[in-house]
Amino acid sequence: MKILVGVKRVLDPYVRAYVKPDGSGVDLSNAKMSMNPFDEVAVEQAVRLKEAGAAEEIIAVSIGPAKSEETIRTALAMGADRGVLVEGERNLEPLAVAKILKQIVEEESAQLVLLGKQAIDDDCNQAGQSLAALLNWPQGTFASGVELEGETTKVVREIDGGLETVELDLPAIVSVDLRLNEPRHASLPNIMKAKKKPVEKKAAGDLGLDLEPRMKILNVSEPPPRAEGVRVGSVAELVEKLKNEAKVI
Amino acid sequence: MAVLVVSEHNNSELLEVALHAVTAASRMGGPVEMLVAGSGCAGVADTCARVGGVERVLLADAPEYEHHMPENIAPLIVGLAEGYSHVVAAATTYGKNVMPRVSALLDVAQISDISAVFSEDTFERPIYAGNALAKVQSADPIKVVTVRTTKFDAAGIEGGNAEVENVEAAVSGEGSRFVEQNLSQSNRPELTSARTVVSGGRGVGSAENFRMIEDLAASLNAAVGASRAAVDAGYVPNDYQVGQTGKVVAPDLYLAIGISGAIQHLAGMKDSKVIAAINNDEEAPIFQVADYGLVEDLFTAVPALTEALKA
Numbered sequence: 001m002k003i004l005v006g007v008k009r010v011l012d013p014y015v016r017a018y019v020k021p022d023g024s025g026v027d028l029s030n031a032k033m034s035m036n037p038f039d040e041v042a043v044e045q046a047v048r049l050k051e052a053g054a055a056e057e058i059i060a061v062s063i064g065p066a067k068s069e070e071t072i073r074t075a076l077a078m079g080a081d082r083g084v085l086v087e088g089e090r091n092l093e094p095l096a097v098a099k100i101l102k103q104i105v106e107e108e109s110a111q112l113v114l115l116g117k118q119a120i121d122d123d124c125n126q127a128g129q130s131l132a133a134l135l136n137w138p139q140g141t142f143a144s145g146v147e148l149e150g151e152t153t154k155v156v157r158e159i160d161g162g163l164e165t166v167e168l169d170l171p172a173i174v175s176v177d178l179r180l181n182e183p184r185h186a187s188l189p190n191i192m193k194a195k196k197k198p199v200e201k202k203a204a205g206d207l208g209l210d211l212e213p214r215m216k217i218l219n220v221s222e223p224p225p226r227a228e229g230v231r232v233g234s235v236a237e238l239v240e241k242l243k244n245e246a247k248v249i
Numbered sequence: 250m251a252v253l254v255v256s257e258h259n260n261s262e263l264l265e266v267a268l269h270a271v272t273a274a275s276r277m278g279g280p281v282e283m284l285v286a287g288s289g290c291a292g293v294a295d296t297c298a299r300v301g302g303v304e305r306v307l308l309a310d311a312p313e314y315e316h317h318m319p320e321n322i323a324p325l326i327v328g329l330a331e332g333y334s335h336v337v338a339a340a341t342t343y344g345k346n347v348m349p350r351v352s353a354l355l356d357v358a359q360i361s362d363i364s365a366v367f368s369e370d371t372f373e374r375p376i377y378a379g380n381a382l383a384k385v386q387s388a389d390p391i392k393v394v395t396v397r398t399t400k401f402d403a404a405g406i407e408g409g410n411a412e413v414e415n416v417e418a419a420v421s422g423e424g425s426r427f428v429e430q431n432l433s434q435s436n437r438p439e440l441t442s443a444r445t446v447v448s449g450g451r452g453v454g455s456a457e458n459f460r461m462i463e464d465l466a467a468s469l470n471a472a473v474g475a476s477r478a479a480v481d482a483g484y485v486p487n488d489y490q491v492g493q494t495g496k497v498v499a500p501d502l503y504l505a506i507g508i509s510g511a512i513q514h515l516a517g518m519k520d521s522k523v524i525a526a527i528n529n530d531e532e533a534p535i536f537q538v539a540d541y542g543l544v545e546d547l548f549t550a551v552p553a554l555t556e557a558l559k560a
Contacts, residue, residue, distance in 0.1 A: 016512065017377035026381050036496075094349070095358045097259040118494060122376050124361045126343050129319065136424035139319050141346050144487065153426065158487045160441075160496065165428035166318070172424070178494065179481060214358035218371065221383040226519065229540040235553040238525060238543050244296035246523045246540065248445070248502035249469060249558065 001055045001170075004110035005080065006101060007062045008036040010121040025221045026121075028049075035071045038116025041176045045146055046114050046120040047079035048181065054148045055063045055112070059124040061104055063088060063097050068197060076194035079184030083197065086163035088204035088211070094122075096204075096211040103207055105135060110171065113155065117142050117175040128175035138168040145177040163207050250334035251304070253412025255326060257343045258285065258293040262316065265280045266339035267443050268406070269398035274337045276366040277392075280304040284329065286322050288315035294413045295390055297470075311418035316345060323350035328419050330355055330391055334369065340395035348395050351525035357389035364400040378493040378516035395474055397443060399499035399520060434484050435473070437463070440489070444473035445502045448491055448518070451478035452507020452528065452547055459484045461551050468558040474498065474518075476508045492517035507547045508534030527551065 011017055011173040012032040020027045035043075046058045056173045060075035063086040072083035086100050106111055113194045116127035132139035140146070142153030144163070147154045148170075157164045158177045168174075186194070195206055252274040256267040266390060267283070274281045283297040286309040293310040294390035307329065313321050325470040326347070330336050336351060338344035340362040365381070370451035371386045372394070439445065447469065459479070466473045474496070475489040491498055493516035503521035510526070510533055518524070519538050526539035529546045536542040543550060 011377065013513070017380040019381050026377055093352060094360050095356070098353055120378065120493065123374075123378070123493065124359070126349035126352070126359050128345065130359075131347035132319075133323060133350040133353035137351070139346075140420070140425075141319075142342060150268070157342075159430075160488060161431065162432040162486060162488050164430045167426045169424040169426050178477070179487065200345075214387060214389045215360070216386045216388070216547055217383055218386055220376070220381050221384075223375070224377060226524075226538050227540070229524070229542055231535070231542045231544065233543075233556055235264075235543070235550050238305065238527075238541055239554065239557045240464075241541050242523070242525060248500070248523045249365060 001111045002057045002108055003049060003055045003112045003114060004061060004108060005042045005046045005075065006103055006115040006127065007039040007043065007060050007071045007075045008116070008119045009033050009062065009068045010063050010119055011035045013037050013120055019220050019222045021204050023221055025217065025220050032059065033067070035074050036116050036119045038118060038176060038178065041178060041180050042114040043075045043078050043080060043177060043182040044181045046097070049148060049241055050079065059084060059108055059110065061101065063100055071130065072199055073194050074186065077191040078184060081197065083199035085201045086201055086204050087201060087217045090213070092204065092211060093213055093215060094124045094126035095130055095214065097127045098134055099209045100204060100207060101127070101131050101209065102134045103209065107185045112170060113173045113200050115173065115175050116203070128173050132138050132173040136171055137175045140166055140168050140176045141173070146174055146180065160177070180191040183233060250332070252277045252283060252335040252337060253329065253333040254283045254348070255336065255338040255344070256283050256285050256293065256297055257339055257341060258287060258290060259518055260287045261289045261292060263279045263296045264405055266341050268300065268400045268403035270337050270339045270396045271303065271399040271404040273363065273366055274335065274394040275302050275404070277335045278369040279334055280282065280352045280411055282307065284309065284326065285318065286314045286325055287482050288312050296406060298413050299406050299409045301405050303409045303411045306411050306413045307416045308413050309416045309418055313418060316427035318422065318425055318427060319347040319350050322347050322353060324422060325352045325419040326351045329416065333391060335392040335394055335396045337396060339398050344395045352393035355391055355393065357393055358387065360385060360387055361392045361394065361395050362397045363390045363394055364397045367468050379519065380512070380518060399497055425542040431487050437466055438472045440472040440474055441496050441498055443471045444500050445471035445546045446474050446478065446498050446500045447504045447506065448474035448504045448508060449479055450476040450482070450508030451482060452486060453479060456484045465551055465555045476514045487556050501506050505535050505539070506551060508535050510538065
């Protein structure tokens, strides 16, 4: 079985996002970039499935600027076998990403697609579900458990009320949540090996797909800051403030 | 053209999140209609019919819809969407699961997790864990929108007198089967709609110690939340998690206990009206957003606070 994993290059999760003064977006110049943390979990899951003998090959796909190759190399160092980089200059919307992934999934005849449930930059939480719709495949979103059982997969989903388990016929899409596993750190020898693994490059514009943005970003702003708070010296003072000043208890 | 709200329910009761989505929908221009898809859910449709401002309720009642599987529900919504300017749902795990499937089948871009409606095609949505707000304008003929429920008040279940119309079940999706749900049982108020939330973090130390947080919450009639660290450590189940990828809450009072205040946690609670934090680390970032900060060991402060509130 072939597994396809999507990996997105995003602002590092431990770095604060700053809005550009002209309101055109978030300033990413010179910012530390990393693999989307949810995608790391997806890569880890794919590698574990391969290690358990349930998959033969893992293809890591990234869609974005040329530097996304670094993100693919990270996935290769973690254990993916080869990469596909779809270069697109502008920020592609999740619908466009789903269309591109559909084409690659079909070319590769992948049986399982593992994606992060959401990218921590645009926070859209769409690509996996949209890809499943375009392929007419079943989906298991927000997964904290994935088991392969022959021609099906059992997915435990983190939902608002607790946990839900669904069974999906393969091929299927699984979007992963953070508690599915703890991603490994690539070892130095594996990082070296990853440099030699093949990465195929394509241009998004050459795929013959309608990738036009449907949304115009009119403005990006910082949310209004909270008024500065005060330190209280004791539990009694806290209770007094909450009761008489804030009037919330 | 009308705006269709996809209602979230458990086949017997309408969930409050749907009422917040109705309020957002009512700002998008046209009259508001609601879809109730489920099994044995006619009572939910009757509730929707009484929601103020709702003009029509579509009821798709079929056994295939019992578990609200997206493979089934999405084609149903797509079949109905033609007649609407917007299709709207709450940005809950239900809405997030089904709506991007709908938008892809309609070949439109979903507008996720909106926090404000400026006009029929222009919305605000938080990005980068809420560290930036994007004002976006959609060019799509049908707008598929999910709504951040804390940013819109709940519509009242009163004043409405809508017709309930049955709609045919669509072709059922194949390839997915519901196995089971394990829902957390709690006698505390629901996290996303509670007026007071008490959350515990890694500092609480264990599942056993978390009882202290529960006791404090009980004395305030508050819901109990947690940071990702506390959930990852197994102190509480996943549905307690507040944050960028967990639940977003905006209560009147958010009490953060032993929570350091990572960006990802702040994303889920910084719209709370009043934030109070107790942490023994005076450098903890949570104090930067707290209206009231108490630097004290939580193991002495929390029992004392619970006692003081009982008095």
